Amino acid sequence: MDLIELEKEVEELRRLLQKKENELCLLKQNLNIVSPVLDQNGSHSDTGVTGTETKGTLPKWAIERYSRQILVPEIGVKGQEKLMRGRVLIVGAGGLGCPAGVYLAGAGVGELGLVDYDAVDITNIHRQFLHGEKMQNISKADSAARSLRSINSRIKITAHNIQLSASNALEIASRYDVILDCSDNVPTRYLLNDVSVLTKIPLISGSALKMEGQLTIYGYREVDDKKKEPYTGPCYRCLFPSPPPPEAVGSCSANGVSGPVPGTIGCLQALEAIKLLVGRNRESLLVQRMLIFDGDDMTFRTVKLRSRNDRCAACSDNATLTELIDYEALCSMPANDKELDLHILPPEHRIGATELVQQMNKPGHLLVDVRSENEYQMCCIEGAVNYPIDKLEKMFEELMENISGASRVTFICRRGNDSQVAAKLAMEKIEKNREKIQDVEGGLHAWAKYIDRDFPVY
């Protein structure tokens, strides 16, 4: 009982602390302590102390705080001023957004916006390190914003707790100078590209899965008043005019990801954002080039990309895109990395977890787990045999032999999609007794919810 009381008390205090922190943050912003406004000439209005005038343009605190990066010739005083005037929108407060946010907040970028529709889940924390254990079920944008404020209270941080879409993206993005694509799905990537093209805001696009990462800058525009037509880099659609087939798209929740992989890419997104804000030229930036990182054999490859496609639907002179569209429809995918519930088998071939328990007690029942070997080793129902879905072709004969000797066969997987695919294959192959084949609706997630609370949910 003491434990529960204490946990409650800690939770209360945490809430109170958050409230006070928010108050303080607002107060500071109103007092103009946060993000000193540098005017066009670079002079500043800071803490309100009058009578002292430093020779430089940066206030004492900023010189001290950012000295290590100001010393870098590529950044310098001018660069630091630009960073402090800079506004960066980070879309996705996950594996890429966390490291990117940390370095941009640390560098003193004047304003950071964080977009995320999702809440913190325990499976996020191994890589999304701005969220602690206690932040579970709290908005990721809020959680990340709070952590970043504790790193730098001098900058303005805005949490956007929304699903970015065609109806809100332009309005939000137009308040920023650079967009970081730290998202986790295809529709959002096309959406952000079109936002970048329409608003002329450069897009630093990072992605990661398993042991690999990719990084490039889309929609870069050179600022050159002398040139009639300053250089513009390719956009996402110049490279990928049409979206990939949904079944070819992997996700961190289905395929996994090693934390330091998005960590690496996110850090480099922050570096490119810093370089972009301080005005490094395009030869120095990852423009018309893509970085390909393989964490397994530890190789970084920088490859040369095509130039802007003069037939691109989004960014060319002959572009047909004039406004944002429905990106979930364009990609035939939802704008998140959650898995869908498929309906492949007829309902009479699907059972619930409770029914599975009853059938397992009957002789001759065969339980076939079609998850990967790795997942099967992580956790499985006692007595289940493992036929991974992607090895099914090779092991099909053996499985069919097993099936012919069983009185009833139940397929199971993590969530109840692959189990239907496998059951359907077996039903097509088997000549008689098709009715003995079935799958578990909701898979092992349902098993954990209704039968065995100790079974891991991942």
Added chain:
Amino acid sequence: MPETLKLQINFSGGAELLFDKIKKHNIELPSVRKYLPDSKAEKWTIRELLVWIKGNLLKERPELFLQGDSVRPGILVLINDADWELFGELEYELQQNDNIMFISTLHGG
């Protein structure tokens, strides 16, 4: 002029899953006239290479790698570390020891 053409083929970003999970393949192509006697091709281009890959390396679900006579959307082809668009895409004539890379774009974060 050697009879065979040696190439290194790389798959990454998940494309390797369709190729026995092997990312690097050192291959040797026979003369294109021998391999594709019915085609008018005189030299190996990426177009014929895709036919060869389909017949010799691709283990499963060709629709996740190919679409028509090209690669499916979302796969970037690199010829010696540069976008194939810079070299005429399917028409690029393969050279001895070329490195051809097929990268599936990642979307996770």
